[in-house]
Amino acid sequence: MSLRERYNIPNDSVITIAGTVGVGKSTMTNALAEALNFRTSLEKVDTNPYLDKFYADFERWSFHLQIYFLAERFKEQKRIFEYGGGFIQDRSIYEDTGIFAKMHYDKGTMSEVDYETYKSLFDAMVMTPYFPHPDLLIYLEGSFEDIIGRIKERGRPMEQQTPLDYWDEMFKRYENWINNFNSCPILRINIADYDLLNDEGSIEPVLEKIGHFIQQSRKWKSRQLT
Numbered sequence: 034m035s036l037r038e039r040y041n042i043p044n045d046s047v048i049t050i051a052g053t054v055g056v057g058k059s060t061m062t063n064a065l066a067e068a069l070n071f072r073t074s075l076e077k078v079d080t081n082p083y084l085d086k087f088y089a090d091f092e093r094w095s096f097h098l099q100i101y102f103l104a105e106r107f108k109e110q111k112r113i114f115e116y117g118g119g120f121i122q123d124r125s126i127y128e129d130t131g132i133f134a135k136m137h138y139d140k141g142t143m144s145e146v147d148y149e150t151y152k153s154l155f156d157a158m159v160m161t162p163y164f165p166h167p168d169l170l171i172y173l174e175g176s177f178e179d180i181i182g183r184i185k186e187r188g189r190p191m192e193q194q195t196p197l198d199y200w201d202e203m204f205k206r207y208e209n210w211i212n213n214f215n216s217c218p219i220l221r222i223n224i225a226d227y228d229l230l231n232d233e234g235s236i237e238p239v240l241e242k243i244g245h246f247i248q249q250s251r252k253w254k255s256r257q258l259t
């Protein structure tokens with residue numbers, strides 16, 4: 034029996050992994066996809082044509098970068114739909130607007146007119162009944178110190194040169210954002226409770242929770258339809 038069958042996870046499930054930069058989304062995405070034999074939808078950092086420029090000059094590039102991310106994630110959403118699900122997605126589309134665009138607007142590194150243009154495009158594309166929301170959003174959380182340690186250890190130059198205040202602001206916003214998030218069911222997992230790098234078996238309790246959550250939310254959805 035496969036792990037997917039053992040934990041009763043439907044093979045058309047779409048699971049998105051959310052959380053601040055460096056918390057461990059990509060690592061979790063790859064581990065879950067391998068355990069469930071699902072496809073991945075990964076955030077491509079190396080081929081992003083705006084990311085380096087953005088970190089060097091937020092004001093000049095924040096609008097361009099948000100439009101790029103929106104286009105990339107929307108194309109991925111289409112790909113997931115075309116395959117009929119069975120995907121783990123590295124970062125949700127909701128974080129682009131709820132965390133990044135809003136933070137840059139509030140801090141003055143995205144102009145009001147750019148923010149309004151971006152938001153109206155995002156809402157028209159995503160906040161509609163036609164947009165297929167994921168079955169589950171797994172929110173990874175941990176201490177600020179642990180997360181900063183992981184950003185340092187990973188060592189992407191553009192992130193090393195970014196002041197600590199930026200990550201601190203983002204960390205605080207994430208807590209507030211997840212407490213108010215209601216676009217799909219949420220499963221919160223603390224990074225202190227598993228260790229995918231040193232203990233392969235630590236994925237199993239996560240799978241058990243996923244199976245339970247998806248079963249519950251599908252039952253709830255089917256009751257709403259009858």
Ligand SMILES: Nc1ncnc2c1ncn2[C@@H]1O[C@H](COP(=O)(O)OP(=O)(O)O)[C@@H](O)[C@H]1O
Nearest residue numbers: 054055056057058059060183186187228229230
């Ligand atoms: N369970 C873990 N224990 C220790 N380090 C981890 C763990 N999971 C991820 N990391 C490390 O933390 C860093 C950031 O992880 P990553 O998955 O790239 O985060 P994200 O995609 O959220 O930015 C990487 O260097 C990764 O190897």
Ligand SMILES: Nc1ncnc2c1ncn2[C@H]1C[C@H](O)[C@@H](COP(=O)(O)O)O1
Nearest residue numbers: 053054055076078098099102129133192
């Ligand atoms: N929407 C975004 N706006 C600005 N920066 C973003 C956005 N989405 C991702 N990023 C940045 C943050 C990191 O430097 C890289 C990759 O994110 P990660 O959390 O490491 O997967 O892109």
